[in-house]
Amino acid sequence: MSVVATGSDASSLRSASSKRRGDATFKAITLLAGALVFVLLGAIAVFLVVKAIPALQADKSSFWTTQIWDPDGSVHFGIAALAFGTLLTSFLALAMAVPVALGVSLYVTQYAPRRVATYLGYATDMLAAVPSVVYGLWGVFFLLPHLIGTQVFLSKYFGWIPLFADKNNLVSSYSKSVFGASVVLAIMILPIIAAISREIFRQVDPAQREAALALGATRWEMIRTAVLPPSWPGVTSAIMLGFGRALGETIAVALVIGNVYKIDWHTLIPGGHTIAANIANRFGEAGATGRSALIASGLVLFVITLAVNLAARYVIYRSGADERSAV
Amino acid sequence: MSALTATGLRTGALPRWALPSAALGAVGLTVLLFALTGFQGTVDFIIVAAILAVAAVSITSWAVEGRRRAKDRLATSAALCFLVLTLTPLAFVIGYTIKLGLDRFNLNFLTHSMAGVGPLSSNGGVYHAIVGTLEQVLIASAMAVPLGLLVAIYVTEYASGILATAIRFLIDVMTGIPSIVAGLFVLAFWVLALGQGFSGFAGGMALAILELPIVVRSAEEMIKLVPASLREASYALGVAKWKTILRIVLPTAASGITTGIMLAVARVIGETAPVLLVVGNNDFIQPNPLKGAQASLPVFVFQGAGSSSQFDVQRAWAAALTLVLIVAILYVSARVLTRRNALDGR
Numbered sequence: 167m168s169v170v171a172t173g174s175d176a177s178s179l180r181s182a183s184s185k186r187r188g189d190a191t192f193k194a195i196t197l198l199a200g201a202l203v204f205v206l207l208g209a210i211a212v213f214l215v216v217k218a219i220p221a222l223q224a225d226k227s228s229f230w231t232t233q234i235w236d237p238d239g240s241v242h243f244g245i246a247a248l249a250f251g252t253l254l255t256s257f258l259a260l261a262m263a264v265p266v267a268l269g270v271s272l273y274v275t276q277y278a279p280r281r282v283a284t285y286l287g288y289a290t291d292m293l294a295a296v297p298s299v300v301y302g303l304w305g306v307f308f309l310l311p312h313l314i315g316t317q318v319f320l321s322k323y324f325g326w327i328p329l330f331a332d333k334n335n336l337v338s339s340y341s342k343s344v345f346g347a348s349v350v351l352a353i354m355i356l357p358i359i360a361a362i363s364r365e366i367f368r369q370v371d372p373a374q375r376e377a378a379l380a381l382g383a384t385r386w387e388m389i390r391t392a393v394l395p396p397s398w399p400g401v402t403s404a405i406m407l408g409f410g411r412a413l414g415e416t417i418a419v420a421l422v423i424g425n426v427y428k429i430d431w432h433t434l435i436p437g438g439h440t441i442a443a444n445i446a447n448r449f450g451e452a453g454a455t456g457r458s459a460l461i462a463s464g465l466v467l468f469v470i471t472l473a474v475n476l477a478a479r480y481v482i483y484r485s486g487a488d489e490r491s492a493v
Numbered sequence: 494m495s496a497l498t499a500t501g502l503r504t505g506a507l508p509r510w511a512l513p514s515a516a517l518g519a520v521g522l523t524v525l526l527f528a529l530t531g532f533q534g535t536v537d538f539i540i541v542a543a544i545l546a547v548a549a550v551s552i553t554s555w556a557v558e559g560r561r562r563a564k565d566r567l568a569t570s571a572a573l574c575f576l577v578l579t580l581t582p583l584a585f586v587i588g589y590t591i592k593l594g595l596d597r598f599n600l601n602f603l604t605h606s607m608a609g610v611g612p613l614s615s616n617g618g619v620y621h622a623i624v625g626t627l628e629q630v631l632i633a634s635a636m637a638v639p640l641g642l643l644v645a646i647y648v649t650e651y652a653s654g655i656l657a658t659a660i661r662f663l664i665d666v667m668t669g670i671p672s673i674v675a676g677l678f679v680l681a682f683w684v685l686a687l688g689q690g691f692s693g694f695a696g697g698m699a700l701a702i703l704e705l706p707i708v709v710r711s712a713e714e715m716i717k718l719v720p721a722s723l724r725e726a727s728y729a730l731g732v733a734k735w736k737t738i739l740r741i742v743l744p745t746a747a748s749g750i751t752t753g754i755m756l757a758v759a760r761v762i763g764e765t766a767p768v769l770l771v772v773g774n775n776d777f778i779q780p781n782p783l784k785g786a787q788a789s790l791p792v793f794v795f796q797g798a799g800s801s802s803q804f805d806v807q808r809a810w811a812a813a814l815t816l817v818l819i820v821a822i823l824y825v826s827a828r829v830l831t832r833r834n835a836l837d838g839r
Binding site: 195389416442474 | 565568573640665817
């Protein structure tokens with residue numbers, strides 16, 4: 167050490183300045199990379215807008231209220247039925263996935279023994295690892311045929327709910343419907359919601375839980391009073407992130423939905439369509455206007471998912487919880 | 494008050510066999526119900542039996558142990574049912590893919606392309622699709638990994654205050670961008686605005702957009718885990734900050750970062766939508782990712798799933814099995830690597 171300390175002043179000065187230059191250069195490079203993230207998101211928005219404009223100008227009917235999609239032929243097309251279908255399938259998927267996902271994460275964090283819990287966590291995460299096209303293939307050849315019984319049951323006993331009504335007796339055979347798509351979506355977003363809420367439940371202060379148990383609470387009362395209240399912001403964010411994923415899911419839905427351009431509340435009968443699935447299914451045949459029209463619909467999807475994600479992240483950032491390791 | 498303590502202390506206790514037999518009784522009731530009425534179907538049977546079993550357990554408990562215990566039992570058994578409900582589709586997806594995939598999955602399938610194979614032929618394979626998928630993912634990683642590491646370094650080592658928060662926030666938001674939007678962006682930018690054709694490279698760009706945020710976040714987590722004492726020791730020896738980062742911080746976090754990259758690759762390798770939009774499909778082996786449409790495993794499965802030919806469907810299942818196997822290999826190696834990672838105690 168002393169050798170270095172007594173070394174010539176000139177060389178140590180030079181090394182100090184080259185050290186500073188090296189630092190400045192490296193910092194600039196990383197800053198550039200960081201800035202590229204802004205540029206990239208901006209570029210996505212700009213290019214989608216620019217390439218959507220030609221179709222929006224050519225559209226002979228209102229883009230927001232038209233239910234048909236014929237950009238290359240009669241040039242009448244609109245996003246009404248697609249946006250409706252996207253929201254309907256995603257909300258139904260949420261309705262099915264949220265209770266199950268929360269139940270699983272509660273079981274894994276509050277009930278299961280620690281060793282088992284780790285493996286159960288892996289298993290639910292594996293659901294997220296399966297590629298969406300495999301879900302689509304499985305949906306077409308396994309799930310839809312096996313759902314017929316359930317659909318008949320729902321229409322028979324719950325047909326008085328408009329969602330499950332079946333006036334023309336269409337549900338008793340194999341059909342691609344909103345309901346089937348929602349079930350596939352529910353299975354796909356379940357692991358996301360479960361993984362995030364698991365992390366959230368895990369962050370609850372153990373002292374709070376132990377205090378509740380020490381006061382004589384049953385396990386469920388402990389969960390209700392000590393675990394759930396501080397977790398709500400995180401769980402809300404998890405649900406919204408799952409919702410965002412459902413909105414944008416493409417391939418699996420493209421394979422199991424009915425490709426019908428119509429606003430229809432009846433989820434069991436053949437029909438339904440979503441923005442993303444429409445892009446995948448119509449892209450191959452699309453001409454110049456067709457592609458531009460699909461980009462316009464993609465822009466709408468981008469804006470909706472961006473809004474949902476921004477809101478979800480805002481909730482979690484404000485609550486100060488850390489769910490980042492989960493997704 | 495006296496009533497309260499009385500119910501609190503003098504609630505009956507159920508013998509150990511009571512709840513299992515209540516559940517069993519519910520299953521028996523379901524069998525009867527299905528035999529006598531029009532109910533049918535395995536899935537329906539399981540669901541009805543589960544609901545009745547939960548109800549039977551709760552009611553038994555309510556009658557003997559009181560309301561609070563009954564609620565607790567209800568919550569416990571409902572959580573357990575939800576767990577089973579989650580694991581069931583997993584088992585069915587994996588099991589069905591293996592079962593149907595094995596029909597056509599063999600060495601011949603992995604080493605042949607679809608060149609000259611029509612929909613009515615049972616021959617052909619996915620060699621061309623494997624080549625395409627690997628190239629596209631490699632291109633995506635070549636872009637996303639260095640860029641992602643730099644962003645992670647900037648956010649953890651240099652940026653402070655609002656800029657760091659803003660970049661972190663945007664990266665988080667980027668993870669929520671639907672894959673089809675990434676595909677549409679590359680379509681609008683690369684194919685339509687710049688006039689480039691379909692290519693594996695374009696697909697690589699779209700996948701890079703999806704891979705980038707995953708890489709950034711995992712690298713960020715790993716860099717944060719590097720002990721400050723290592724950095725301080727390096728600074729004390731007069732080493733520049735940038736050299737400390739490259740020589741000390743990154744090597745220490747290397748295995749964790751590699752794990753993150755492998756998980757990111759596993760995540761994007763099955764992405765179908767962007768590849769469908771900007772790479773297209775090809776029956777032939779197309780080793781050049783810069784020139785023309787290229788095959789890929791996900792699109793191969795997608796096309797097969799929509800085909801009316803049973804042979805296409807069989808090939809789609811075998812290709813799906815191939816894809817799942819690749820993803821599984823990536824996940825397992827990532828796990829093995831995590832276990833060896835000294836930094837990550839989890």
